[in-house]
Amino acid sequence: MISYLKGKVLNKLSNSVILLVNNIGYKIYVGSNFYDNLKNDSEVEIYIYHVVREDASDLYGFKTLEELDFYEMLLSVSGVGPKSAMNILSIASISDVKESIVRGDSALLVKVSGIGKKTAERLVLELKDKLFKKGSYDLNSSSSFSGDDIDALLALGYSISEAREALNQVDPSISDVKLRIKEALKKMSN
Numbered sequence: 001m002i003s004y005l006k007g008k009v010l011n012k013l014s015n016s017v018i019l020l021v022n023n024i025g026y027k028i029y030v031g032s033n034f035y036d037n038l039k040n041d042s043e044v045e046i047y048i049y050h051v052v053r054e055d056a057s058d059l060y061g062f063k064t065l066e067e068l069d070f071y072e073m074l075l076s077v078s079g080v081g082p083k084s085a086m087n088i089l090s091i092a093s094i095s096d097v098k099e100s101i102v103r104g105d106s107a108l109l110v111k112v113s114g115i116g117k118k119t120a121e122r123l124v125l126e127l128k129d130k131l132f133k134k135g136s137y138d139l140n141s142s143s144s145f146s147g148d149d150i151d152a153l154l155a156l157g158y159s160i161s162e163a164r165e166a167l168n169q170v171d172p173s174i175s176d177v178k179l180r181i182k183e184a185l186k187k188m189s190n
Contacts, residue, residue: 001050002026002059009042017061019046028061029083032090037063049075051082060086070094077119077126084114088123096161100150101127107151152181162188 005028007021016029017038028046030038038044046061047068060082062068067089074085088097091112100108101124109120153163166184174180 001052002048003050004045004047005059005061006045007043009038009040009044012038012040019044019061026059028059029086030061031067031086033093034061034063034067049082058082062089067094070098073127073130074123076130077123079119079122080115084112084119087112087114092159093161096164098131099164100124102131104128105151107154148177149180149184152177153184156185158188 005019005021005026007019007026010018010020010025012035013027015032015035016027017035018025018027028048030046046063047065049060049062049068049071051058051060060071062071071085071089074080074088075082080088088109091097092100092108097108100106104124106117106120106124109115109123110117112120115123149167150163153166158166163184166187167180169187170180170183174183
């Protein structure tokens with residue numbers, strides 16, 4: 001099984017790259033966050049998840065071991081395949097996805113192409129405990145805002161990162177969700 005490749009980006013395709021390694025070109029599917037940072041003719045190291053099926057042998061690439069580890073965790077959930085798991089990693093940062101899962105909020109996951117409401121809820125249910133047991137999420141680092149705050153800002157078109165950053169700037173003594181959202185919107189408009 002292939003687990004790591006280092007080479008030159010030969011071509012960028014729609015959702016993958018061709019990586020030239022010792023005169024052999026490997027087609028590697030990558031998430032949009034990683035894809036955007038890759039440039040043709042640049043030297044790159046990619047951690048690989050190799051999927052071998054009866055009709056295909058696909059390579060999925062990740063910038064870090066943490067991304068690969070979380071990808072494998074996503075695949076452990078019934079109903080989540082390699083492409084769906086890659087789409088999850090493309091919609092937001094790993095920390096945002098983990099935070100959403102730990103909060104028990106499936107709203108972010110439902111936005112992923114190929115993930116329905118039931119699968120999103122299953123992801124939250126099955127991975128919440130795994131994240132705590134593995135020590136990859138610290139409850140104390142969790143923000144003081146609720147999922148409703150984030151969901152409202154996401155519905156208005158802001159990314160989860162923008163929403164979290166704005167909500168972190170809101171006075172923590174404000175407990176009313178509507179007021180917190182209003183204050184966060186003021187912070188983002190500045």
